[in-house]
Amino acid sequence: MSETNYLTTDYTLRSWFLTTDHKRIAILYFASLIFFFFIGGAAATAMRIELATPQADLVSSDAYNRLFTMHGIIMVWFFLIPSIPNTLGNFIVPLMIGARDLAFPRLNLMSWYIFMLGGSTTLFAIFAGGIDTGWTFYTPFSTLYSNSYVIVAAAGVFIAGFSSILTGLNFIVTIHRLRAPGLTWYRLPLFLWSLYATSVILVLATPVLAITLLLMATERFFGVGIFDPRIGGDPLLFQHLFWFYSHPAVYIMILPGMGVINELVSCFSRKQVFGYKFVAWCSLAIAAVGFLVWGHHMFVSGQSLVASLVFSFMSFIVAVPSAIKVFNWTATLHKGSIHFDAPMLYALAFIGLFTIGGLTGLFLACLAFDVHATDTYFVVAHFHYIMVGGMVTAYFGGLHYWWPKITGRLYSEYWARTAAVLIFFGFNLTFFPQFILGAEGMPRRYHVYPPEFQVWNVLSSGGAAILAVAYLMPLFYLGYSAFFGKRAPANPWDAPGLEWQTSSPPPEFNFTTQPLVTRAPYQYNEAFEAKPQNA
Amino acid sequence: MTDWRPPLVLVGAWLGLLALLALTVTLAYVPLGAGNAVVSLAIGTIKAALVAAIFMELRHRGGLTLVFAGAGLFWLGILLWLGSMDFLTRT
Amino acid sequence: MWVFIATEVLLFGGLILAYFVYRHAFPQGFAEGSRHTEIVIGTANTAVLLTSSFLVAWAVEIFSPATTRIVTWLLVGAACLGLVFIALKGIEYSREYDEHLVPGIDFQFAGPLANGVQLFFIFYFIATAIHALHMLIGICLLVTLATICRRAPTTRHHTALHSAALYWHFVDVVWIFLFALIYLPGRSS
Incomplete structure (x- = not known):
């Protein structure tokens, strides 16, 4: 290759760790997130092995508590929340809007360092002995009774929160200020709308988590009773504050996934996204309404009936924009010229799994059903369908879609499709039995269970084994392709987005000439018709 | 040599804020029952609005x-709103 | 910058929700706790902060290459007032310590209202400590800007000054509410 790109400008370690190039920072995030993903995954694997038999034969109940806490904390805060925004978003946002970089490149690097500081703090807590409170840090257990590294872990999450806030701030300002000439709001790819909505949530919700964890740590450290009912405190206040962040955090995780799916569905059916404006505004609607529903995590906690009713009603409302998106994706597929490339397989998997996850969410929004299902495997299965089936699948889809752009290489389509199918299969085998277990009443967070539940648990553990292998596969074939794969052309998918108009991998400052945007996104018909003339 | 003087609107806002401060402290000592909380928060809101509108431009x-x-x-x-809803409607 | 301020609003919002919830649960205890705060220092500090904000707003308004000297002095003055605020706060803390009002370290309060009073003082200390931390950051910002502006004022510095000023005013607004919530309740009975 004659011209230099962002990967070949400099090879020193210094040029990586002090870079302000959004593309290199995206790679730094990517490497860190792989690391966290496999730590969290290892904990999940250990749990599924333990649950293969009804008795306790691998870990004690205490060790099991620490395992699921570790799995939750790592996966939520150090994988899912930063996954798409900080890797794909960091890389793609400036390319999509035709900018040289994010609005605050140094802030971007700083937020990676803050993220790593938070991550190391949390890892320290885990390896020093672990935390046994569950990822939710519920008081008064976390403040009065737990004998584990609660404060250190909370500090790690607290620190990582600043990284989220800075990233959100950076994206908001970038999307407002740095759009290429002609790129009006309604010409933005939908991925950007969803990242924008995500950033709004990051900026507005994360500070509440920060103050909540601070109050919790103060109570634990000084032994004062902020949430201690014995001296008049109210543990439910902690839950309210915690879920004010943590429910919107669900949308932090899923909205970027939805954004990726827009790009994939549109590209591989060679059609515009159906109802562009609806999808765009639905992202913002989800971001706003998502803040009104947190109480549905607390139906059986003793909050007032009025509050439960209002929160239940709001939870039904928030399903509407999500459903609109699903309908619009299927309408986009309708009469499209569908190509089953690997990213599209992930996208189709996402639509199916997200629909199941979303519909079971509606079950749980019903007060009466939720009382039955609270803290059972039904809930576990529900949120894994959203988080793993939805978000992680979308992450893999996006990763495959933009991989040629990021690395300049093509991966093996055969292995990618195999992995996609295996992930879909393994995922359903792991988590569908958990719906049945939950409906039959198996509670979550126990390492032993009555023997009659064993059939479903064995199925689930078997599925987890398949899933683990399937998740490891991309590590090999994508890793191989990064070094030995075929060179990728600038636009391997014939997509009209701005990010495909520069070379693969892009040069250090993204575009050699300032791009000018003259039309709406997703004009696949023109790209498609133009092709034969060029050929 | 006039360009360093503070614009009148700033001075006005400053004096107004100090006057409101005096007012709110005085009113706090007048027994108004539940009215005290309302008055102090209302004056606080006015002060914040002044700062936002004039100092913060x-x-x-x-x-x-x-x-x-x-x-x-x-x-x-x-x-x-939603946070206090639970606590206000507890039975 | 306004996005950042929205973040900060929510940070303090969590605390204020806690305050309202517990004030609703313990109206007597909160009034009693409030009567034990130093209203003289609190009022003086409010005046100090308002004045400091005024100086910063003044500096922003008249910023130009011709007025660097006076802008610098205004910023230094504002920062000094910030230090006065911190110093008064320190005196206040030490008096409360002498009265055994610091929860977790040395808290003694007899009578049926003890729970409410303790919760009030937990809120008081956390909220004012976080606010004081913001003050310290703000003071550093003002001093930095004062040094930069003295040397070579440009439009970029004007933007920076603008952002720092917004931050400083925001810290002021937070204090206005904290003042109303902490010092004023329970004075009339």
Whole structure:
């Protein structure tokens, strides 16, 4: 290759760790997130092995508590929340809007360092002995009774929160200020709308988590009773504050996934996204309404009936924009010229799994059903369908879609499709039995269970084994392709987005000439018709 | 040599804020029952609005800034409204 | 910058929700706790902060290459007032410590209202400590800007000054509410 790109400008370690190039920072995030993903995954694997038999034969109940806490904390805060925004978003946002970089490149690097500081703090807590409170840090257990590294872990999450806030701030300002000439709001790819909505949530919700964890740590450290009912405190206040962040955090995780799916569905059916404006505004609607529903995590906690009713009603409302998106994706597929490339397989998997996850969410929004299902495997299965089936699948889809752009290489389509199918299969085998277990009443967070539940648990553990292998596969074939794969052309998918108009991998400052945007996104018909003339 | 003097509107805001401070402290000692809390928060809100509009120059800012300033307040409202709803309706 | 301020609003919002919830649960205890705060220092500090904000707003308004000297002095003055605020706060803390009002370290309060009073003082200390931390950051910002502006004022510095000023005013607004919530309740009975 004659011209230099962002990967070949400099090879020193210094040029990586002090870079302000959004593309290199995206790679730094990517490497860190792989690391966290496999730590969290290892904990999940250990749990599924333990649950293969009804008795306790691998870990004690205490060790099991620490395992699921570790799995939750790592996966939520150090994988899912930063996954798409900080890797794909960091890389793609400036390319999509035709900018040289994010609005605050140094802030971007700083937020990676803050993220790593938070991550190391949390890892320290885990390896020093672990935390046994569950990822939710519920008081008064976390403040009065737990004998584990609660404060250190909370500090790690607290620190990582600043990284989220800075990233959100950076994206908001970038999307407002740095759009290429002609790129009006309604010409933005939908991925950007969803990242924008995500950033709004990051900026507005994360500070509440920060103050909540601070109050919790103060109570634990000084032994004062902020949430201690014995001296008049109210543990439910902690839950309210915690879920004010943590429910919107669900949308932090899923909205970027939805954004990726827009790009994939549109590209591989060679059609515009159906109802562009609806999808765009639905992202913002989800971001706003998502803040009104947190109480549905607390139906059986003793909050007032009025509050439960209002929160239940709001939870039904928030399903509407999500459903609109699903309908619009299927309408986009309708009469499209569908190509089953690997990213599209992930996208189709996402639509199916997200629909199941979303519909079971509606079950749980019903007060009466939720009382039955609270803290059972039904809930576990529900949120894994959203988080793993939805978000992680979308992450893999996006990763495959933009991989040629990021690395300049093509991966093996055969292995990618195999992995996609295996992930879909393994995922359903792991988590569908958990719906049945939950409906039959198996509670979550126990390492032993009555023997009659064993059939479903064995199925689930078997599925987890398949899933683990399937998740490891991309590590090999994508890793191989990064070094030995075929060179990728600038636009391997014939997509009209701005990010495909520069070379693969892009040069250090993204575009050699300032791009000018003259039309709406997703004009696949023109790209498609133009092709034969060029050929 | 006039360009360093503070604009009158700033001075006015400053004096107004100090006057409101005196007023709110005085009123706090007048027994009004539940009215005391209302008065102190209302005066607090007026003071905050003065600072935002004049010191922070919000009155000269365009739509976007107002949207973001409003968004902060709006979400604060959600937090306080839905958060206190539970505690106010406990039986 | 306004996006950042929205973040901060929510940070303090969590605390204020806690305050309202517990004030609703313990109206007597909160009034009693409030009567034990130093209203003289609190009022003086409010005046100090308002004045400091005024100086910063003044500096922003008249910023130009011709007025660097006076802008610098205004910023230094504002920062000094910030230090006065911190110093008064320190005196206040030490008096409360002498009265055994610091929860977790040395808290003694007899009578049926003890729970409410303790919760009030937990809120008081956390909220004022976080606010004081913001003050310290603000003071550093003002001093930095004062040094930069003295040397070579440009439009970029004007933007920076603008952002720092917004931050400083925001810290002022937070204090206005904290003042109303902490010092004023329970004075009339």
